[in-house]
Amino acid sequence: MKYGKKLKSMLKDLGIAKVGYGYLGDILPESLKHLKTGISIAFRLSDQVIDDIHDGPTYSYFHHYRTVNFRLDQVMLSxxxxxxxxxxxxxxxxxxxxxxxxxxRYRGIFPHKTAATRAGIGWVGKSGCLVTDEYGPRVRLGTILTNMEVDYDKPIKESKCGKCTSCVKACPALAIRGGLWYPGIARKELVDARACSEHMSTYYKHVGRGSVCGICIKSCPQGNKVIKKAAKEV
Ligand code: SF4
Ligand code: SF4
Structure with missing residues (x-):
């Protein structure tokens, strides 16, 4: 309990935009159940890099994506x-x-987005991306599992996508089905991960070996409002 606040402040100092604590004890696999606290961290992406995406990923986006992942891994290590x-x-x-x-082959050891919704970081958008109030989907996530006791943040249990269909319309692979997320919904109900992956490896092989796209992230009005506001303030 005593280190909860201290750790949040340490993570902010390391450049993390959002940090939350979520209880995961009921959904972790048996072998990890003792690590019931999920620390979810979100690193904010560069608005300019995202905004430069038009009909496919850019070299800058691919590099940024990999660099942010590396940074998240380093922060998690610390x-x-x-x-x-x-x-x-x-x-x-x-x-x-x-x-x-x-x-x-489209999932990791434990889903970052599940930890992030439990930790109050955001909701899962129709695009399958984690969407935050502050930065839309312009974040990447990391998760640390621990047995440290903390005061948990309020989980997010509802989508705020509403009637928006920007990402559904923008997806060149027609991979986004258009459904609203709720806790426990199967990922395949939201996004056809195979169609997404096949589109990327077919059309974007020349950028990042076909592993990134970014169009749905760029199209989300929750994220667009951030750069519009920043542009206005200059
Ligand atoms: S990453 Fe690209 S292909 Fe995949 S769901 Fe998003 S817009 Fe569609
Ligand atoms: S573009 Fe609209 S529907 Fe898609 S994730 Fe963003 S808010 Fe949700």
Whole structure:
């Protein structure tokens, strides 16, 4: 309990835009259940890099995507080190890693977005991206699992996408189905991950070996309002 505030402040100092604590004890696999606290961290992407995406990923976006993932991994490493120094168990979930244990190669060890919604960071948009009030989907996520006791943040249980269909219309792969997220909904109900992945590897091979796109992130009005506001203030 005593380190909750201190850790949040430490993470902000490391450049993390949003930090939340979520209870995950009821949804973790048996082998990880003792690490019931999920620390969700969100790194804010560059608005300019996202805004320069038009009909496909840019070289800058691919580099930015990889650099932010690397930064998240480094921040998670520092966090684990600190938690262990304080006497707790802690485990980082890789910022971007696909594992293939059951024939489904589009998921990691534990979903960052589940931790993020439990920790009050945002909701899952129709695009399948985590959407925040402040920066829309212009964030990337990391998760640390720990047995440290904390005051949990209020989980987000409802989508705020409403009637918006910007990402549905913008997706060149027709991969976004248009449904509203709720906790527990299967990812495939929101997005056809295979169609998305196949589109990227077919059309964007020349940028980032076909592993990024960014069009749905760019199209989201929740994120667009941020750059409009920033442009106005200059
Ligand atoms: S990343 Fe691109 S292809 Fe995939 S869902 Fe988003 S817009 Fe569609
Ligand atoms: S573009 Fe609209 S529907 Fe898609 S994630 Fe953003 S707010 Fe939700």
């Amino acid at each position: 966090t684990v080190s600190k938690l262990q120094e304080w006497g707790y168990l802690a485990m980082p979930i890789a910022a971007s890693q696909s594992i293939n244990t059951d024939g489904n």
